[in-house]
Amino acid sequence: MRPVLSIEKVRKSFGQNTVLGEVSLQVPEHTATVLIGASGSGKSTLLRCINLLEQIDDGAIYLDEKEITSPLVNVDEARMRMGIVFQSFNLFPHMRVIDNITLAPIKVHKVKKEQARAEAKILLEKFGLLDKAEEFPDRLSGGQQQRVAIIRSIATHPRALLLDEITSALDPVLVNEVLAAITELKQEGMTMVIATHEMNFAHQVANEVCFLHNGFIAERGPAAQVLQDPQDIRTKEFLRKVSLN
Numbered sequence: 001m002r003p004v005l006s007i008e009k010v011r012k013s014f015g016q017n018t019v020l021g022e023v024s025l026q027v028p029e030h031t032a033t034v035l036i037g038a039s040g041s042g043k044s045t046l047l048r049c050i051n052l053l054e055q056i057d058d059g060a061i062y063l064d065e066k067e068i069t070s071p072l073v074n075v076d077e078a079r080m081r082m083g084i085v086f087q088s089f090n091l092f093p094h095m096r097v098i099d100n101i102t103l104a105p106i107k108v109h110k111v112k113k114e115q116a117r118a119e120a121k122i123l124l125e126k127f128g129l130l131d132k133a134e135e136f137p138d139r140l141s142g143g144q145q146q147r148v149a150i151i152r153s154i155a156t157h158p159r160a161l162l163l164d165e166i167t168s169a170l171d172p173v174l175v176n177e178v179l180a181a182i183t184e185l186k187q188e189g190m191t192m193v194i195a196t197h198e199m200n201f202a203h204q205v206a207n208e209v210c211f212l213h214n215g216f217i218a219e220r221g222p223a224a225q226v227l228q229d230p231q232d233i234r235t236k237e238f239l240r241k242v243s244l245n
Contacts, residue, residue: 001028001029001030001031002028002029002065003026003027003028003029003062003065004027004028004029004063004064004159004160004191005025005026005027005050005061005062005063005160005191005193006025006026006027006061006062006065007023007024007025007026007046007049007050007059007061007062008024008059008060008061008062009022009023009024009058009059009060010022010023010024010046010049010056010058010059010060010061011023011056011057011058011059012042012045012049012054012056012057012215013057018215019042019045019215020042020045020046020049020056020215021214021215021216022059022216023042023046023059023212023215023216023217024059024217025210025217025220027160027191027193028191028207029189029191030189030190030191031191031192031207031208032186032190032191032192032193032194032205032206032207032208033192033193033194033206033207033208033209033210034193034194034195034196034202034205034206034208034209034210034223035047035193035194035195035196035210035212036195036196036197036199036202036209036210036211036212036226036238037211037212037213037238038213038238041212041213041214041215042212042214042215042216043164043165043195043212044164044165044195046195046212047084047162047163047164047193047195048164049061050082050160050162050193051079051082051084051162052068052069052075052078052079053084056069063078063081063082063159063160064081064159080108080109080156081158081159081160082158082159082160082161082162083153083154083156083158083160083161083162084153084161084162084163084164085146085149085150085153085161085162085163085164085166086149086164086165086166087164087165087166087167087168087169088169089137089142089145089146089148089149089169090149091137091145091148091149091152092137093136093137093138094136095136095137096133096134096135096136097124097129097132097133097134097135097136097137097140097148098117098120098121098124098133098134100137100148100152101116101120101123101124101148101151101152101155102116102117102120102155103152104152104155104156105119105120105155105156108156109156116155119155120133120151120155121133123151123154123155124151126184127147127150127151127181128147129144129147129148129151132144132148141174142169142170142171142174143170143171143174143175143177143178146166146167146169146170146174146178147177147178147181149166150163150166150178150181150182150185154185154190159191160191160192160193161185161190161191161192161193162192162193162194163182163192163193163194163195163196164195165195165196165197166178166182166196167179167196167198167201168197175198179198179201179204182194182201182205183201183204183205186205192205194206197242199227199239199242199243202223202227203223203224203227204223206222206223207222207223208220208221208222208223209221209222209223209226209227211226211230211232211234211235211238213234213235213238218232218234218235219231219232219234219235227239
């Protein structure tokens, strides 16, 4: 399968602090790549670089084999082809749920309002939230808000979906409903890059797991291999600590 995303020797520093050091990664179409690692290992920074929210210092990132980190590329157009969801939801509090979802399709992708609303309702029903379409975000639980954020990100039919620790801000009771939504997207063939601390979830959805340590990919491979039989001592130590928590 041809890669939707290709990251080639990407480097990123903040001042004297190297956050990513020559990270290379390919994400084939219809697959999920899961990033694991301790806080500060570079997972979120890598996702932000892919989405062009951070400018890389060196290397290149390709979307459908076209470089999007070139100075000649229209950043907004490149971002339009990807979806990203953060742990903090980032819903517009003054807009109803359905308006949060249809804003980008209507304003950015120039979809007619009626069509955008109809597609949004289909997605809301699919994720069990149709009855919340006219609610404001603060009337929803954290898990419901995060599912709305996911729906908003896929309403534009992105080529790749980036998910950054989307369950970190949730009560443990609400985590499963969000993970179930992502699992369904995986089954439907959505191409995803996911940063998570949920190892069971990583095992369920990942085609490939990458363990990041100090800005480098220390180990990568199928979920069963990396999570159950890691070869790198740093991966083993990280998984041991996670299992104790």
